[in-house]
Amino acid sequence: MSHKKQLGRNVQQTRFALIEANLYLDTHPNCQEGLAYFRKQQQLYNKAVAEYEAAYGPLRAFEQTEDSYWNWIDNPWPWETEE
Amino acid sequence: MWEYVKQLEYPVRIKNPSPALAKVIISQLGGPDGEMGAASRYLSQRYAMPTAVAKGALTDIGSEELGHAEIVSAILYQLTRNLSMEEIKASGFDTYFVDHTTGIYPQAASGMPFSAATFQSTGDPIADLVEDLAAEQKARLTYDNILRLTDDPDVREPIKFLRAREIVHFQRFGEALRNLTDRLDSRNFYAFNPSFKPKK
Numbered sequence: 221m222s223h224k225k226q227l228g229r230n231v232q233q234t235r236f237a238l239i240e241a242n243l244y245l246d247t248h249p250n251c252q253e254g255l256a257y258f259r260k261q262q263q264l265y266n267k268a269v270a271e272y273e274a275a276y277g278p279l280r281a282f283e284q285t286e287d288s289y290w291n292w293i294d295n296p297w298p299w300e301t302e303e
Numbered sequence: 304m305w306e307y308v309k310q311l312e313y314p315v316r317i318k319n320p321s322p323a324l325a326k327v328i329i330s331q332l333g334g335p336d337g338e339m340g341a342a343s344r345y346l347s348q349r350y351a352m353p354t355a356v357a358k359g360a361l362t363d364i365g366s367e368e369l370g371h372a373e374i375v376s377a378i379l380y381q382l383t384r385n386l387s388m389e390e391i392k393a394s395g396f397d398t399y400f401v402d403h404t405t406g407i408y409p410q411a412a413s414g415m416p417f418s419a420a421t422f423q424s425t426g427d428p429i430a431d432l433v434e435d436l437a438a439e440q441k442a443r444l445t446y447d448n449i450l451r452l453t454d455d456p457d458v459r460e461p462i463k464f465l466r467a468r469e470i471v472h473f474q475r476f477g478e479a480l481r482n483l484t485d486r487l488d489s490r491n492f493y494a495f496n497p498s499f500k501p502k503k
Contacts (some may be wrong), residue, residue: 229314232314235312236312239367243360243363246356246360246479247478247479248478249355278309279308279309279310282306292309298311298373298377299315301316301317
C-alpha cells in the first residue's frame with residue numbers, strides 16, 4: 221500500500237470511530253466510557269489528519285495551507301480511483 | 304451548517320464496470336428508501352423535535368446519510384466507466400443513458416425521479432421517530448437485495464458497510480424514541496403533541 225493510501229486509510233478509520241462514537245453519545249450523553257472512547261479517538265484522528273494533510277494537501281477546505289495556488293480543488297476527488 | 308471532508312466515509316474501488324448493476328444500485332441514491340431520502344427526511348424532521356437527544360441524533364444521522372449518498376454515487380460512477388455502446392444496450396442501461404449519459408441523477412431503479420413524496424416530516428415526534436425506524440429497515444432490506452444481485456467483492460464491501468450502518472441507525476432511533484417517551488405522561492404518550500401548543 222502506498223504511503224498516501226496508508227495515511228489516508230488511518231484518517232478514514234479514525235474518523236469512522238468518531239462518527240460511531242458521535243451517534244452513540246447523541247443518545248447516551250452521560251456515558252463516561254463513551255466519552256473517554258471519543259476523546260481517545262479524537263486524539264488519534266487529529267494526529268492522522270494532520271499527518272495526511274501535511275504530506276498530501278487539505279482534506280478540508282479551511283485547512284488549506286499551500287500559498288502558491290488553491291490546491292483544494294486538485295484531483296483526485298473522492299469518487300475517482302487513483303490510476 | 305455543513306462542512307465537507309474530501310474523503311469517502313468508506314473506500315470504493317471497483318475494478319469491473321457493470322451498467323446492469325448500476326441500474327439497480329441507483330435506488331439507494333434516489334429511490335423510495337435510498338440515502339438521499341433518508342438524509343432529507345431526518346434533516347427535515349429535526350426542527351420539530353422537542354428533545355436535545357432527538358435533535359442531535361437526527362442532525363448527525365442525517366449528515367451521515369449525505370455521506371452515504373456520496374458513497375452510492377461513487378459506486379455508480381465507477382460502475383459506469385469505460386462502457387461500450389454494446390454493453391449499454393445489452394444491459395438495459397440505455398433507457399437511463401439517453402437522458403443522463405453516464406451522469407449521476409437521483410432516481411429509483413424503476414426510473415421514478417427522487418421525490419419528497421417518499422417521506423414525511425409530520426411535526427409529531429413520535430410519528431416521525433417511528434417512521435425513521437421503518438425507514439432504516441427499508442434501507443437495510445434494499446441492501447440485502449443488492450447483495451443478492453452481485454458477487455463482485457469490490458461492490459459487496461461498501462454495500463455491506465452501508466447495510467451495517469442502517470442497523471446501527473435503527474438502534475439509535477429506538478433510543479431517541481425511548482428518551483422522548485420517558486419525558487411524556489406514562490399513562491398516555493399521546494395526551495398531547497410535545498412539539499405543538501396552540502395559542503389560546
